[in-house]
Amino acid sequence: MHRFSALLAVSALALAGCTATPSPTVTAxxxxxxxAAADLTGxxxxxxxDHLxxxxxxxxxxxxxxxVYSDQLVLxxxxxxxxxxxPEDVAYISVAPFVTHTHDCTYHSLTTCVGEMRNARIEVTITEDDTGAVLVDETTTTFDNGFIGYWLPRDISGIITITQGEFTGSAPFSTGADAITCITDLRLQSPALQRL
Known part of the structure; x- marks a missing residue:
């Protein structure tokens, strides 16, 4: 059983795009x-x-x-x-907009992922595909890790659009089963570059 747990831990970390080297030993x-050790009690x-x-x-x-996976948090x-x-009714999606540099990521690591646009003022619009409903429309600041995170309804898909000045970009998202939780391919470009 311990061997299976260790293999599961190593496999999970390998799939998360922004993780540190996993430890091969896991106990009960x-x-x-x-x-308590991570100061997360309560x-x-x-x-x-949200805290991490x-x-x-x-x-x-x-x-x-x-x-963060589509259905659970693994610590x-x-x-x-x-x-x-x-929670059964919402999923967490974290987005790292970028202009020049990005990294591959599938499942968001709250303790190791770092995006290019740290503490950047941006405008965010999140729209659901099926209904066209605007779920988020705000001006906000990315976290110190360069990401911005949102709790969105489960089992939907849509488009996330981020703008900073004249630069804008969009990326699709989904909150279905096995959906990714880390979006790092949302590139901000000037309108002139988008037409090329």
Missing amino acids: PDEVGLL RDVAGII DVLPANVRPEDLSAI STPDEEISMDL
């Missing part, structure tokens, strides 16, 4: 101990995700991996791993 989960899964994603990069927990240290189910 101690949720209370792990949450937070529900949404609170943990906005942390300044220089104070992120160095020995904690926190990866792990070199010694143990726990998973927490996400």
